[in-house]
Amino acid sequence: MKLNPDAITLKDIAKALNLSVATVSKAVRDSHEISDATKQLVNDYARRHNYRPNLMAQMLRHKNGRSIGVIIGAIPNNFFSEVLNGMESATYQRDYHIIITQSLESLAREMKNVEHLSWRAVDGLLVSLSAETKSVEHFKKVHEAGIPIVFYDRVTDEIKTHQVVADNAGGSYAGTMHLIKNGYTRIAHITSSRELSITTERLKGYEKALREQGIPFNPSYIKYCNHGGKDLPEIEEAINDLLQVKPRPDAIITASDRITIGAMAILKKKKIRIPGQIAMVGYSNFSAPEIFEPELTTITQPAYEIGRAAAELLIKLIESKRPPAKFEKKILPTELHIRESSQGKKKK
Amino acid sequence: MKLNPDAITLKDIAKALNLSVATVSKAVRDSHEISDATKQLVNDYARRHNYRPNLMAQMLRHKNGRSIGVIIGAIPNNFFSEVLNGMESATYQRDYHIIITQSLESLAREMKNVEHLSWRAVDGLLVSLSAETKSVEHFKKVHEAGIPIVFYDRVTDEIKTHQVVADNAGGSYAGTMHLIKNGYTRIAHITSSRELSITTERLKGYEKALREQGIPFNPSYIKYCNHGGKDLPEIEEAINDLLQVKPRPDAIITASDRITIGAMAILKKKKIRIPGQIAMVGYSNFSAPEIFEPELTTITQPAYEIGRAAAELLIKLIESKRPPAKFEKKILPTELHIRESSQGKKKK
DNA sequence: TTGAAAGCGGTACCAT
DNA sequence: ATGGTACCGCTTTCAA
Numbered sequence: 001m002k003l004n005p006d007a008i009t010l011k012d013i014a015k016a017l018n019l020s021v022a023t024v025s026k027a028v029r030d031s032h033e034i035s036d037a038t039k040q041l042v043n044d045y046a047r048r049h050n051y052r053p054n055l056m057a058q059m060l061r062h063k064n065g066r067s068i069g070v071i072i073g074a075i076p077n078n079f080f081s082e083v084l085n086g087m088e089s090a091t092y093q094r095d096y097h098i099i100i101t102q103s104l105e106s107l108a109r110e111m112k113n114v115e116h117l118s119w120r121a122v123d124g125l126l127v128s129l130s131a132e133t134k135s136v137e138h139f140k141k142v143h144e145a146g147i148p149i150v151f152y153d154r155v156t157d158e159i160k161t162h163q164v165v166a167d168n169a170g171g172s173y174a175g176t177m178h179l180i181k182n183g184y185t186r187i188a189h190i191t192s193s194r195e196l197s198i199t200t201e202r203l204k205g206y207e208k209a210l211r212e213q214g215i216p217f218n219p220s221y222i223k224y225c226n227h228g229g230k231d232l233p234e235i236e237e238a239i240n241d242l243l244q245v246k247p248r249p250d251a252i253i254t255a256s257d258r259i260t261i262g263a264m265a266i267l268k269k270k271k272i273r274i275p276g277q278i279a280m281v282g283y284s285n286f287s288a289p290e291i292f293e294p295e296l297t298t299i300t301q302p303a304y305e306i307g308r309a310a311a312e313l314l315i316k317l318i319e320s321k322r323p324p325a326k327f328e329k330k331i332l333p334t335e336l337h338i339r340e341s342s343q344g345k346k347k348k
Numbered sequence: 349m350k351l352n353p354d355a356i357t358l359k360d361i362a363k364a365l366n367l368s369v370a371t372v373s374k375a376v377r378d379s380h381e382i383s384d385a386t387k388q389l390v391n392d393y394a395r396r397h398n399y400r401p402n403l404m405a406q407m408l409r410h411k412n413g414r415s416i417g418v419i420i421g422a423i424p425n426n427f428f429s430e431v432l433n434g435m436e437s438a439t440y441q442r443d444y445h446i447i448i449t450q451s452l453e454s455l456a457r458e459m460k461n462v463e464h465l466s467w468r469a470v471d472g473l474l475v476s477l478s479a480e481t482k483s484v485e486h487f488k489k490v491h492e493a494g495i496p497i498v499f500y501d502r503v504t505d506e507i508k509t510h511q512v513v514a515d516n517a518g519g520s521y522a523g524t525m526h527l528i529k530n531g532y533t534r535i536a537h538i539t540s541s542r543e544l545s546i547t548t549e550r551l552k553g554y555e556k557a558l559r560e561q562g563i564p565f566n567p568s569y570i571k572y573c574n575h576g577g578k579d580l581p582e583i584e585e586a587i588n589d590l591l592q593v594k595p596r597p598d599a600i601i602t603a604s605d606r607i608t609i610g611a612m613a614i615l616k617k618k619k620i621r622i623p624g625q626i627a628m629v630g631y632s633n634f635s636a637p638e639i640f641e642p643e644l645t646t647i648t649q650p651a652y653e654i655g656r657a658a659a660e661l662l663i664k665l666i667e668s669k670r671p672p673a674k675f676e677k678k679i680l681p682t683e684l685h686i687r688e689s690s691q692g693k694k695k696k
Numbered sequence: 697t698t699g700a701a702a703g704c705g706g707t708a709c710c711a712t
Numbered sequence: 713a714t715g716g717t718a719c720c721g722c723t724t725t726c727a728a
Contacts, residue, residue, distance in 0.1 A: 009705055020715040025707065035713055052467050056413065057705035059404040060720050075433045081424040088423065088450060097468065099445050102436060119400050120445065264639045291612045293641030357721055368699040373723065383697060405721035408704050 008049045017045060028053070059121070066096045068314060069117030071110060071127040073228065074102050078257045078285040079303050080128075083152065086307025087126060094315055096123075105228045107132040114138050118147065124314045129154040131193040131228035148317035152310040155197045162317065164310040164330040166301035168198050171334035172205030172253065175281040175299050178336060179251045180213045183345030184279050188221040188249035190238045190259055192228045199224070202255060220245050229259035236266050250345070251279040253299075260284045264292065280341040295339035302332045356397045365393060376401070407469070416662060417465030418448045419458060419475040421576065426605045426633040427651050428476075431500065434655025435474060442663055444471075451478035453576045459486045466490055472662045477502040479541040479576035496665035500658040503545045510665065512658040512678045514649035516546050519682035520553030520601065523629040523647050526684060527599045528561045531693030532627050536569040536597035538586045538607055540576045547572070550603060568593050577607035580614070587614050598693065599627040601647075608632045612640065628689040643687035650680045 010028075014021045019038070027034045027042035028051070045051075059065040068091060072080045084100065091098050099120055101113035110130045117125060125147060127139065136156045143149050143159050155163040172189075179187050189206055192199050203222070210217050223238035235258075242249055254260040260282030267274060274280050274294050281297045289296040309330050317324070358376075362369045367386070375382045375390035376399070393399075407413040416439060420428045432448065439446050447468060449461035458478045465473060473495060475487065484504050491497050491507055503511040520537075527535050537554055540547050551570070558565050571586035583606075590597055602608040608630030615622060622628050622642050629645045637644040657678050665672070 011705075021706080022708085022716075023714055025705095026714090029707090033713060038713080054408070054705050055467065055469055056404050056407040056411075057720090058707085060402075060408050060705080060722090061707055063404075063720085065404065075423075075436065076426065076429040078424065081429045084448075085423045085450070088448065092449070092464075097447050100432075100436065100448065101440070102433070116440075116445075119403065121403055261636045261639060265636045268639060288609045288613045291609060291616060291640050293639060293643075295641075359721075369722080370699055370701090370724080371697085373721095374698090377723090381697065386697080402721050405704090406723085408706090408721080409723055411704085 007054070008046075008051050009054065010051075013042060013045055013049075013051060017041060063121065064123055064318075065121050067120070067122050068096050068098050068311065068318075069113075069120065069122035069125045070098045070100045071103055071113050071117075071125065072100060073128060073130065074104055075100065078287075079153075079301060082285055082303030083128075083307035083310075086304040086309075087311040088307075090308045090311035091315070096311075096315060098126075098311075103128075103130040105131040105230050107134075111138045114142060118142055118145075122147070123318045124148040124150070126150055126152060126310050126314055128152050129156060129196065131196060131226060131230075134195050148314060150310045150314040150317065152306050153198065160327055162310075162313040162328045162330070164306050164313065164332070165197070165201075166306060166334050167331050168201035168334070169205035169208070171283070171299040171301070171336070172202040173209050174205075174334070174336045175253050175297075176206045176209035177213075178297070178338060179253070179279060179281060179342055180209060180215065182279070182342060184251035184342075185215050186218075186221065186247055186249045187215075187251045187253060188223065188242050188245075189253045189255070190223045190225065190229075190235065190242075190263060191255040192224070192259075193226040194224050199255070206253065218245075221249055225255075225259060229256055229262055232262050232266070235259055235262040239263060239266050239270075249278065251275075251281070251342070254280065254282040257282075257284050257286060260296070260298075261286070264296070268293075274341050275343050275345075279343070279345070281336075282341075289337070290339060292341075294341045297339045297342040298337045300335050300337060302334070305332050355402070356394075356399050357402065358399075361390060361393055361397075361399060365389060411469065412471055412666075413469055414444045415468070415470050416444050416446050416659065416666075417461075417468065417470035417473045418446045419451055419461050419465075419473065420448060421476060421478065422450050422452055423448065426635075427501075427649060430633055430651030431476075431655035431658075434652040434657075435659040436655075438656045438659035439663070444659075444663060446474075446659075451476075453479040453578050455480040455482075462486050462490060466493075466495065470495070471666045472496040472498070474498055474500060474658050474662055476500050477504060477544065479544060479574060479578075482543050496662060498658045498662040498665065500654050501546065508675055510658075510661040510676045510678070512654050512661065512680070513545070513549075514654060515679050515681050516549035517553035517556070519631070519647040519649070519684070520550040521557050522553075522682070522684040523601050523645075524554045524557035525561075526645070526686060527601070527627060527629060527690055528557060528563065530627070530690060532599035532690075533563050534566075534569065534595055534597045535563075535599045535601060536571070536590050536593075537601045537603070538571045538573065538577075538583065538590075538611060539603040540572070540607075541574045542572050547603070554601065566593075569597055573603075573607060577604055577610055580610050583607055583610040584614050587611060587618075597626065599623075599629070599690070602628065602630040605630075605632050605634060608644070608646075609634070612644070616641075622689050623691050623693075627691070627693070629684075630689075637685070638687060640689075642689045645687045645690035646685045648683050648685060650682070653680050 010021045010024050014024045027039045103110040150162045152164040225234050254263050284298040358369045358372045362372045375387045451458040498510045500512040573582050632646040
């Protein structure tokens, strides 16, 4: 079963019009070295028989398949699916398409994905590092081989290229400040794995707020989920640990949709009142956090824009012959949406 | 910038080993007409230099790119992103990849997508119809041209091929029965557009339950969202309409994640108590509906399995020379998760 | 068992 | 301005 069994080729047109393939080829691509009359003729015919150049033949020639490989944590994740949406819309217009692979926060899968994508001869890579990734050698290899890469969300500085990220430091800073202003001082943070850029950035913003407000930093308030909160037990353990710490935290900032929703569910199960006993601020891209109980204060990331910007930068990279003079690090603003879960602390 | 600048080709191997390209080609594909000794030699060399056949060249030859086109409503949608996840995992293993396009519930985009995918020479199509789609001529055309299609979720009987769907009738039946058992009799239904298979099916289950319980069917309790609840106003209008109907509905069954979450948010804004004033049962694939306020009774669809099954059937279709004797309609069970939002009605 | 050569559908160089 | 031709990397007769 082939796709376009009735597809028409250059040769067909040439034969029908008594021209050479070469001429026809140039005519359809509007070359200056072809007379207007001929162009007319050819393009008319082409349109009438709706000629479409055979992609694979073109690919074979110029090793450019108009496709982009994407490595993403997981498709069913609000943040990533919005990112994908942005990438899809950017690539759709420029006639590229994305080939999606999921790392599922596993380094092994990430490496397999790189391999798979390079076999598929993608023109470039959009990647967000998995929670397990420490070394980026596997990316270095393909990058040095000439495949442009743009990192988004979880990025690395070890490879010189464009990066697109949310303002994670700013987001955490705003969230932490907000909690402090509302009277919370023992603020915990459940975050992703240590190595990730987002983790470090968020921690930075968090610490900055504490410092500015003269609140001591307590390392036992920081809990890392090495698998990005992939499973509930990981989150549950973090929360149990936090509940043991003396003095017990009076607020938690959670670092991803998964962790946020998981944490809320667990606290609810444990009958811990939010914000009565513990206030919450969560990174989340869920569409309607006001239907949560309680309504959740969120730090939202411009996921769609991140995806879109990353794709656009990558396409620019792919289509420019020479690497740019300097690489961009695009930092997109986050937003703090204040709701019930971080309401001001009651004075005793 | 090309992808595998250092990629090794058959010719390279041939030269290095003093063989012909033809021989090498056959050897790497383990042809019977090549001696074991030569195979050894060739494959050793190939492995050492990690030879990978050039996909585009292969594609050019046999018009089979090991790629599958997907048409989906929207990526950032719990249901669809789970479906995608299932498709991705099925195709990943078999070395296919999916090219995703979003219809965004628009017929125009759906048609463009078909065109785009057929230009990309996909080997087959996985499609869920948009909310606007009435005629399926555009699919008929490509299908008759020999591209296998498997429909999932929103299907059509006008094209003879495999279908994979959730047990929508069963889901609505269970949900409706549950509400009736809990004392609700004026049950409204906010659903997708009229033409969709899922709409008809769900209505069937709903009506069946009413009939069995001797409750008259009231057409003004049924509200259609012609854009699948793409925007809030559409849902808000439906709800406002319902609130006018006399007697006012005492329960609502909502037909998709979007509609469900939108409806909850709107009712909440209107300060209508759930289930006190109106009970709710919603189709939803949200991961933690227990953190909603109130905890939401849901009908969940096996989204991942739908995607997986559809992809598997399609690959089977692609790889079999002849069309199968008969086509399958795979119906996967839904689940009813009873929670707070549909709690038993208080007796007055 | 091995290999020469044609061809898949384009593109690009070089003549004409 | 137009056309002949080689080639991209692989597969597939058909001969040797």
